[in-house]
Amino acid sequence: MSVFDHIQTLKDQGLTQIKEANDLDTLNNIRVNLTGKKGELTKVLRSMKDLSNEERPKVGQVVNEVRDLFATEIDNKKEQLQQAELEAQMQKEAIDVTLPGKESYLGSHHLINIVRQDIEEFCVSLGYQVITGPEVESDHYNFEMMNIPKNHPARDMQDTFYVDATHEHLMRSQTSPVQARTLEKHDFSKSPLKMISPGKVYRRDDDDATHSHQFNQLEGLVIDENITMAHLKGTLQAIAQHVFGEDREIRLRPSYFPFTEPSVEVDVTCFACGGKGCSTCKSTGWIEVLGAGMVHPNVLENAGVDSQKYGGFAFGLGLDRFAILKYGVSDIRDFYLNDVRFLEQFRQEAK
């Protein structure tokens, strides 16, 4: 048997052994036997001194080829065996993935703040500044500046909590004083004023399902040289559609507020029936959602704004009412009793 035949035999046997190896130890032994310092291929090389000068390089070359082949095959086999071992290991690690996960607590925003921030962010996208102000206000800003002098019948409409015996200071009954304060400060020569003022307000009401001595308002004000009632309609329509749905319409009805003239109540298509008429809308197809109007010249002049040159619109909405209407809340007190089962149901609402 020539040396080449011997190498061929070694090669065939070696490859078979590698192929049949079942574990990493066996494979390692095979590697030592085949390619180790005392292995078969080394023996062949050692026997080369008996060969002719012509055969020697050829045998060397063939042995190296076979050694490389063995190395590659062993590596491949090793990879295979390692994978199989891991696979077997993971089979032993099986768990019941249908058992429940370990939940974390989920917090929730208060529904009124969800509604508030939703409208705020929409108005911000329209270029409105969000401006807040004090909840303990002066009679001056809450009433006088808003064209509600002492003895004005409108003071009956919103009975007020005063916090001093002289009735100079009070719990604000509306967020409009923030508008008065802003009107005083705003430089109209630099830019138009577009603002909203959200926040808590207080009135002398007995708490029941539909009344609360504390509730939340959001008022808007836009003043510039060319603001029209058509712009008011457009703005309110955009807000109503954002809050209540794209296919909602609005309509205006005459009303009265001391700080606007003309003044209007704003109805939106009933969301319960889509305008066909139902018990929610008392078969009118419409639901009253807010009040609005063109800012009364006295309000502008009181704040030192030239009412001949500048004018604009204002609107005011009750956030509690919006939340009640949009989510079907049946009792306004739920907002202030904070039963967690009530609070947590609005967790999924986007702001």
Add this chain to the structure above:
Amino acid sequence: MLVSYNWLKDYLDVTVDPADLAETITRTGIEIETLEHPQEGLKKIVVGHVLSLKNHEDSDHLRVAQVDVGEEEPYQIVCGAPNIAEDQYVIVALPNSRIAGNEKIKKGKLRGVVSQGMICGLQEIGFSDSVVPEEVKDGIYVFEDAIAPGTEVYEALGMDDYILDFDITPNRADTLSMEGAAYEVGAILSQNPNLKIPEVSEDSQSFDSQVKVSLDLDESAVSNYRLRYLTDVNIAKSPLWMQTRLMNAGTRPVNNVVDALQYAMIEMGQPLAAFDADKIEGDLQVRFAKSGETIQLKDQDPIELGTEDIVIADNQKILALGGVVTSTAAEVDEKTTSLVLQSAIYDGALVRKSAQRHGVRTDSSARFEKGINWDNTQKAIDYLAQLIAENGQAKVLAGTKVIRDTQKSPVVIDITTARINHVLGTELSTADIIAIFERLQFGVVAEGDTLSVSVPARRFDISIDADLVEEVARLYGYDNLPTVLPVVEQTIGGYDRQQQALNKARDLLVGFGLDETINYSLTTHDKAISFVKEAKDVIALDWPMTKEHEVLRQNLVSGLLDSAVYNAARKQTDLRLFEQGRVFSQENGQNQEVDHIAGLYAGQNRPNNWQNDVKNFDFYEVKGQVEAFLKAMGFTKATSYVAEPIKGMHPTRTAAIYYGDQYVGFVGQIDPRELPKTKLKEVYAFELDMETLLSIDVEPTVSKEAPKYPAIKRDLSLLVDEAITNSQITSVIDENGGKHLRDVQVFDVYSGDKLEVGKQSIAYQLTFQDFAQTLKDDSVNKAIEAITQALTSELNISVR
């Protein structure tokens, strides 16, 4: 104001369906709150003539009537009303009829006697108790005059009418009369209302010295005052048409004088008064009351008057509280024969205060408060005299005694077409606008596009051009206005820094698993000043409605605790609540309000799970939330936690929080004594003063590379006296750890059997790192050496 559809037809050619009319008025001027049709739901209710009456054999109060109801044979009807009598014309509900409340009347037997229907009182067919005349309140209704039996009763009783309830806003008091309503509806329908012109036939005898009047008030208090005098009055019932109109207007008919006063006021808007001339002793005085004077109202204790009450008096007594109510002193009764009629205008504010002060709100006072048409005082007194003369066969003495007749200067407002279009966003022509003013019966003089508009005195709500713009807008129709978004110079929207921070703070706590609450700002005095380091002066309501809401809170935790107790009472005891809101106080007489944020924790620190790794919240878990919150908000400077008493908090499990050296809040366990009668056991809370925190400048973030060189960690296990606190130890470590000490963490605290009494072991992990090069063990060893020595010498701590 209840406005009768049929009455409106006196002035206007109204043919539009009442429901459509109500809708149009609502959309154009005044909200119609309800539309009622009194006969709606009634069926087979007719006039009956009581032919004969006999007693029921088995009853001592029932009677059996034979009633002609227009059929061939009379109907037999059993009736229990005490006021039934033969030959009366009455209301009969026939068998199978429907009366008020959708009640069906059937033929039946009453104690064995057949009854073919029912004889009715007014309430039984739907009239309100408050408008039914006294004499028929407790029995059946009896018609004064004969009506053909079998006739349906609806027309005779005005029940075929439609009643529109005008929900009048304070500025539209001009519609508090039928005339006002007629003008309003006329403008909507583009018709000129045909108002009644009183026709008084005066007697030859004139009104001069019968009554002397002294008017001691100036024109601002009483701007108009006039009287008429009637003799030979015959007090009786008013005709049925007037009674039914009054009832439909919500007024109870009384007699032909009282009814005429009401009727004329409803028609013309002018409150009027009548005094029995024979009861007036001496002169009539119109003046302020003197202190100590009283007025006697019907069925009431005398009311003590003040010096700002306008009164009508004679030499002996008070006859009326001006503009509010007439006393019993000179009231009209069945024996009255001569009358002094009065038509006056008083100052609205004075009337309002009188009515408020004495708790007497009347239709009259409401009208003076809201405004009166100055043009109607003479017309109204003439009309009143005419009605009484007609209904009471009275003589009207010639002439009106006009004591005062202040004229109001007419209101003329200039406005341009351009201005109106500028405000409304419309393109109306001058002609369009003039047409609208003409519908309102306003005078218009046009010069180019400038209009001089004369506003009649009845529209006292209109004084500036914005008022005219509103008139144009509503009659043109709000639906016809364009709907567009404003086009203005670009403005930058957004929140200010504080709002952004507060929004972020709320988002963070929701992320930590807390539920956001909103509690009442107004609370009890005790709760208001609980959970604070030092209570300040409270802001208190001048006139609280309840003890529960009398002062403004100085903390948020007490509100959270209220909510927690409310939840616990409903078996919700695992709670994580927070609130962001204002707290209020007074400092040096100045009202202060600042934003706080507070959290409350009770029960389990996570939801139940089958691996059972759930604990109850404890101090350190809650403190960890506060620490993480402050870190996330960017308040990363030195924060210290100092054991200090906070009102309402556990005395040894509460830390005051200082940011730098500024007190910013607290964290700890709520004193169990604050939790009476609740299932809650250990409740933890924190409260932070966001106003103070946000006022501290936060350095802007500058990006740094992640460290390139490795950190070295060393553990130090210390045997410590129990009295020594972690913060004492860490400050020694910080001071002596050298410039490469980056972090000190506690990783174990042990006290127990294996240690001697009074000792505990605390283990720290220290992290050293040099950002410029790899740190050498040698320099870390030196630092540890320094720390160890300092701990031993300063705190007598042994390192194990």
